[in-house]
Amino acid sequence: MKTVKPKKKKKERKEDIEAETEQAIEMKKLENVLFGSLYPVEFGKNIEEDKQSALFFTDRSANSVLTVYEEDAPMGEIVATEDYAPRKPVWVDEEEQKTNINISKVNRLRKIRKEEDEELISGSEYVSRLRAQHVKLNPSTEWARFDSRERNYSSDSDQENGDFDGILQTTEDLVVSGSAKLLPGLLEYSRLVDANAQDPSSGPINSVQFHRNGQLLLTGGLDKKLRFFQIDGKRNTKIQTIFVDDCPIRKAAFTPDGSQVILSGRRKFFYGFDLVKAKMDKIGPLVGREEKSLETFEISPDSKTIAFIGNEGYILLVSSKTKELIGTLKMNGTARALSFANHGQELLSTGGDGQIYHFDLRTMTCFHKGVDEGCLTGTAIDMSPNGNIFAAGSDSGIVNVYNREEFLGGNRKPMKTIENLTTKVDFMKFNSDAQILAICSSMKKNSMKLVHVPSFSVFSNWPPSNRALQYPRCLDFSPGGGMMAMGNAAGHVLLYKLNHYQHA
Structure with missing residues (x-):
């Protein structure tokens, strides 16, 4: 009987140790990407160029x-x-x-x-x-x-x-934030490498969102794949791809605290992906509800509540921790779009009856309802980060911007009516300092406008003249405002640097 040589055993042990070490390094790298570092990504800088860099630095x-x-x-x-x-x-x-x-x-x-x-x-x-x-x-x-x-x-x-x-020992800021006012007219921007250049989607992109650390970006679409990319503007390294075999993704979003991802499709159930445990959980159907689809939802700023749009004007409130139904709200018409306000204590909705509803989630009641001027069917709504103004879009392409305090006080006249889109408004998004409002329609090529909010004028040099946007479907601004990612029907996520803002 042959005996294994000690030299061969030693070699096998050495290979096992090397494999375990490499796996530990990869896990640490993913952990750092998911939960961020102490400094923001610099545009166009290779993250791996200097592995011996200091833990802290002063900008x-x-x-x-x-x-x-x-x-x-x-x-x-x-x-x-x-x-x-x-x-x-x-x-x-x-x-x-x-x-x-x-x-x-x-x-x-x-x-x-x-x-x-x-x-x-x-x-x-x-x-x-x-x-x-x-x-x-x-x-x-x-x-x-x-x-x-x-x-x-x-x-x-x-x-x-x-x-x-x-x-x-110093109180000097480690990160410099830009406080200068953004001027109307021309928007200074530059095109970067596509955010998903390393792994483009084979189907339309329905969701793009930056993690709160400004470095991680998720994309989700009809190819049933949830992808994560580390955004540096130069390589945009792919971190991970998760295949969801029974759910073409209609929407995917980080919870504001950055701990998990919620994703859904045209299904009676939805998924929750825990970023800490790297575990995917299937949730639903919701007890006591017979919903056809949970494809549209919003997450509260305090990360405690997920609001899904249900059948016949119902809005379903689900706990992000237990994933159980904790309450329902009701509109007179069909519900089409949602937006949280007042740090997650209130919810705005719009839909088939052309009215805007304000719900108080502490009492689970509607405390205000008002007509959106000139709107027959509301299709999109978004609240500014500071909660002072909100924008409502309709199926005719009209976007009304309201002062929230005046609207609740009975003045239903919009501050500005934006008429630059001619087809249904599918998506709207304020940037972090509410100086830019992006409005988008997926029904027409290149149909996306960026509005300078202080002057309510559209930037004249956007969209780009080369019609590179194709059919836009979703958009997100990075937390620091320095980057803008836009997903289109061709499966690409276009990435732009906004020169007015210093950091991602």
Whole structure:
């Protein structure tokens, strides 16, 4: 009888250890992607380029040499910081002070306006704003400055020595948030690699959504596949694909707390995917209800309640924790669209009778009902993140924007009626600071508009002139506003960088 050589056993043990180590690394990578890191993804940066990077970093772009529209600085002057004393220019053009430039007549100069009606500025102010605009659009050139290199070298040395005390003991923001007002007219954006370029869908995309960490994106469609991608704008690495064999996906969404994904189709049941346990659960049919479909739903901002649209005007409230039916609401007409308000304590709905309902979920009653002006059938509704305004879309393509407080007070006149779509409004979405409203119709090619909310004007350079959008079906903005993902009927998720916002 032959005996196994000890050398071969040792080799097999070594292979097993290597396999276990590799599996642990992959699980850790997926965990970091799902629950985020301490800093946001930088556009176009390869996440794996520097595996030895520090755990923490301080984003000093808020104190950069050329601060864009620094309110406390005199006009036309460079802002000095503790780390940098501005050097005197070698040569100064005296004619700059005498020259006035009209920045309202040239389209490419309108972006440097501080006020919408601003026209003439001095030559020195013009130069200062152009420099500031360059820094805003090209932050990556900061490494080329001599003083910046010195700071970076010193910082890197400290981190290599394990000196994080300076960061941990300061209250300085680790992430800079853009607070400048977005101007109407032209939207500054750039096209990035498709979010699902590594694994396009073979069917129409019905849902796209960013995770709360701004790095993870889910896509779902009629090919029955739920996909996760890590978004960096350059590679957009695919993380995982989950095949749901008995449910073409009509909608998929993260819960706001980021712990799970809810997905549904034209079925009597729905699914819940636990991101922590990586486990998929099938829920339903709901006890006591005979629903034909649970394909349309919304999740409350506090992640506690899922509201499904049911038959004959019923709205079904399900606990996101127990997945059990906890209550029902009733409209007079059919229910078509939902949106939560007041931190999940209230619910707005619209549908077949052309009216907008306000429900109080604490008392499970309708406390207000009003006619959506000019609407026969409501098809879409969305509440702004701050809860001040909401938009309602109809089957005729009309979108009305209302002040919520005035609407509840009896003033049913919309703040603005947007008539740029000519077919049924299927989808609407406010971005994180409510300065942009996206409205979409899937019935017509390239039928998507981006509305500048403060002025209620449509951005003239969107959609792109090359008709790349095809038939749009869904859209989402990243939590920081820096990215916008749009899914279409061709199975692609188009990804755009919005230059006004600094981070994803």
